[in-house]
Amino acid sequence: MTVYADNAATTKLSDIAFDAMLPLMKDIYGNPSSLHSIGQTAKEELEAARETIANAIGALPKEIYFTSGGSEADNQAIRSAAYIGARKGKKHIISSKFEHHAVLHTLDALKKEGFEITLVDVYADGIVKPEDIENAIKDETCLVTIMTANNEIGTIQPIARIGEICKKKGVLFHTDAVQAVGHIPVNVTDMNVDMLSISAHKFHGPKGAGVLYARKGLILKNIIEGGAQERGKRAGTENVPAIVGMAAAMKYAVEHLEETSKYISAMRDRLIEGLKGIERSRINGSLAHHLPGTLNMCFEGIEGESLLLLLDMKGICASSGSACTSGSLDPSHVLLSIGVPVEIAHGSLRLSLSAYNTMEEMEHIIKSVPEVVTYLRGISPVWEKIKKGENK
Numbered sequence: 001m002t003v004y005a006d007n008a009a010t011t012k013l014s015d016i017a018f019d020a021m022l023p024l025m026k027d028i029y030g031n032p033s034s035l036h037s038i039g040q041t042a043k044e045e046l047e048a049a050r051e052t053i054a055n056a057i058g059a060l061p062k063e064i065y066f067t068s069g070g071s072e073a074d075n076q077a078i079r080s081a082a083y084i085g086a087r088k089g090k091k092h093i094i095s096s097k098f099e100h101h102a103v104l105h106t107l108d109a110l111k112k113e114g115f116e117i118t119l120v121d122v123y124a125d126g127i128v129k130p131e132d133i134e135n136a137i138k139d140e141t142c143l144v145t146i147m148t149a150n151n152e153i154g155t156i157q158p159i160a161r162i163g164e165i166c167k168k169k170g171v172l173f174h175t176d177a178v179q180a181v182g183h184i185p186v187n188v189t190d191m192n193v194d195m196l197s198i199s200a201h202k203f204h205g206p207k208g209a210g211v212l213y214a215r216k217g218l219i220l221k222n223i224i225e226g227g228a229q230e231r232g233k234r235a236g237t238e239n240v241p242a243i244v245g246m247a248a249a250m251k252y253a254v255e256h257l258e259e260t261s262k263y264i265s266a267m268r269d270r271l272i273e274g275l276k277g278i279e280r281s282r283i284n285g286s287l288a289h290h291l292p293g294t295l296n297m298c299f300e301g302i303e304g305e306s307l308l309l310l311l312d313m314k315g316i317c318a319s320s321g322s323a324c325t326s327g328s329l330d331p332s333h334v335l336l337s338i339g340v341p342v343e344i345a346h347g348s349l350r351l352s353l354s355a356y357n358t359m360e361e362m363e364h365i366i367k368s369v370p371e372v373v374t375y376l377r378g379i380s381p382v383w384e385k386i387k388k389g390e391n392k
Contacts, residue, residue: 001315001360001361001364002315002317003315003316003317003357003361003364003365004317004354004356004357005316005317005318005351005352005353005357005361005365006317006318006319006350006352007202007293007352007353007354008151008152008154008179008202008293008294008319008350008352009319009352010201010202010207011201011202011203011204011205011354012204012354012356013201013204013205013206013245014204014205014248014249014252016204016248016249016252017200017204017205017206017245017246017248017249018245019248020244020245020247020248021206021241021242021244021245021248022241024042024045024240024241024244025241028041028042028045028240029042030042030043031237032045032046032237032238032240033227033228033229033237042240045240045244046238046240046243046244047061048244048247049240049243049244049246049247050064050066050243050247052247052248052250052251053198053211053246053247053250056181056186056250056251056254057181057186057187057188057196057198057213058187058188058189058190059188059213060216062216062231063188063213063214063215063216064211064212064213065211065212065213065214065220065230065231065233065234066209066210066211066230066234066238066239066243067209067210067211067212067234068208068209068210068239069199069200069201069207069208069209069210070100070102070176070178070197070198070199070202070210071100071102071199072210072212072223073197073198073199073210073211073212074100074102074103074106074145074174074176074197075102075106075223076212076220076221076222076223076233076234077145077174077195077196077197077212077214078093078103078106078107078110078143078145078174079106079110079221079223080195080214080218080219080220080221081093081142081143081145081172081174081194081195082110082115082142082143083221084142084172084218084219084221085141085142085143085172086115086142088142089140090139090140090141090142091114091115091116091140091142092115092116092117092118092138092140092141092142093107093110093115093116093117093118093141093142093143093144093145094117094118094119094120094133094136094137094141094143094144094145095107095117095118095119095120095144095145095146096119096120096121096122096128096146096147096337097119097120097121097122097333097337098122098126098147098150098152098333098334098337098338099145099146099147099176100147100151100176100178102176103145103147103176104333107119107145116140118136120132120133120136121337122337122338123338123339124338124339125155125285125286125288125289125338126150126153126155126284126285126286126338127155127157127158127286127289128146128157128158128162130158130161130162130165133146133162133165133166134165134169137165137166137169137171141169141171142171142172143171143172143173143174144162144166144171144172144173144174145173145174145175145176146159146162146173146175147175147176147177147178147179148175148176148177148179148180148184148186148191148196149177149179149180149183149184149291150179150285150334151178151179151334152284152296152332152334152335152350153284153285153294153296153334153335153338153350154179154285154290154291154293154294154295154296154352155285155286155289155290155291156180156184156289156290156291157175157289158289159175159191159192159193160190160191160192162192163191163192163193164192166192166194167192172194172195172218173192173193173194173195174193174194174195174196174197175191175193175195175196175197176196176197177196177197177198178197178198178199178202178210179202179291179294180291181198181202181203181250181253182202182203182204182249182250182253182254182257183202183203183253183257183261183291183292183293184257184261184291184292185257188213188215193213193215194214194215194218195212195213195214195215195218196211196212196213197210197211197212197213198210198211198212198213198250200242200245200246200249200250203249203250203253204249204252204253204354205242205245205246205248205249205250206241206242206245206246207242208239208242209239209242209243209245209246210246211246220233222234222235224236260292260355261292263355264292264293264353264354264355264357265292265293266359267293267353267357267358267359267361267362268292268293268294268295268353270359270362270363270366271295271351271362271365271366272287272295274362274363274365274366275295275297275365275366275369275370278299278369278370278373280299280300280301280386280387281297281298281299281300281373282297282298282340282344283295283296283297284296284297284298284335284338284340284348285338292353293352293353293354294350294351294352294353295350295351295352296335296348296349296350296351297348297349297351298335298340298344298345298347298348298349299347299349299373300343300344300347300383300386301347301376301377301380301382301383301386302347302373302376302377302380302383303346303347303376304320304346304347304348304349305320306376307320307347307349307372307373307376308320308349310372310375310376311349311368311369311372314364314368314371314372315364316364316365316368318349318350318351319349319350319352320332320348320349320350331345331346331348332345332348335348349369351365
């Protein structure tokens with residue numbers, strides 16, 4: 001049995017998205033900037049997709065800008081707000097310690113350009129406190145950027161409340177909603193956001209397509225120069241097949257959100273029930289405010305990399321955290337930010353589910369994980385010391 005339980009990294013392309021994309025690759029292949037009929041037919045498909053996506057998140061079509069994915073959308077949102085602020089003499093940005101690296105690395109780059117960056121704490125429950133954001137805002141603050149749902153531990157942040165604070169203080173607010181869209185309700189008005197990032201491949205759309213929502217009136221800074229596509233704010237011929245596939249996948253996900261969430265949550269709850277009894281294990285982050293299909297656990301006395309390789313041999317595809325940092329030997333910055341000790345954070349496992357998973361697959365995971373953990377602890381030189389309390 002092969003079990004794909006790494007849907008937070010990427011999801012399987014749905015038949016709905018594939019079927020929507022195919023005509024755009026074979027027949028309606030024109031450049032949407034061309035004036036001839038084939039180009040204009042492609043343009044019509046592009047704008048229909050823009051409207052579909054806008055409707056799905058409660059936005060206006062002219063507030064939707066197509067990008068190559070979430071990382072590009074994060075970069076453009078943050079840099080746009082930074083430069084808007086700089087023109088007014090405001091060069092302070094607030095974020096959190098467990099953001100995606102697309103946000104954190106952009107902030108690092110801006111710090112080198114003279115911006116002041118404040119990263120608020122995240123607590124053991126994996127939730128950012130709105131009052132910490134409010135206390136961090138000062139006259140020079142030009143942007144707050146907080147993710148809607150964490151990509152490693154799945155905790156959902158109080159975005160609407162943070163947005164209220166930012167609105168009251170006159171500070172722009174961006175949220176990386178890459179893990180949230182298609183999995184929980186997302187409405188830009190209800191969330192009080194000025195900008196929001198989306199990536200298609202997190203909800204069974206194609207890779208290489210994303211969205212930056214930017215509230216009407218915001219002037220974006222170009223990070224790709226060239227032609228006049230996307231109202232002059234993102235140069236390059238639009239990837240119309242991928243955009244149309246993204247719109248189809250998003251429409252389906254939003255329309256079936258409640259039933260899909262119920263189905264996936266039941267599988268996640270079965271995993272929790274079946275794995276929580278493993279000795280010296282811990283579930284990371286609050287389960288009260290949580291994505292339906294993400295479960296992050298740590299097991300003392302083992303290395304996550306070994307755990308993943310042995311699970312793969314049993315047909316289980318999982319991860320120890322973000323796929324974007326899979327080449328790093330360092331423990332997850334997300335786990336460290338919520339207070340998980342370094343030596344325990346090394347033994348992390350993220351299981352992330354989709355509607356393509358089955359309860360039978362959950363039973364295979366429940367059987368396999370304890371077997372692998374027991375084996376690895378059996379060959380670990382530190383496990384006995386941990387049990388005796390000698391590993392200080």
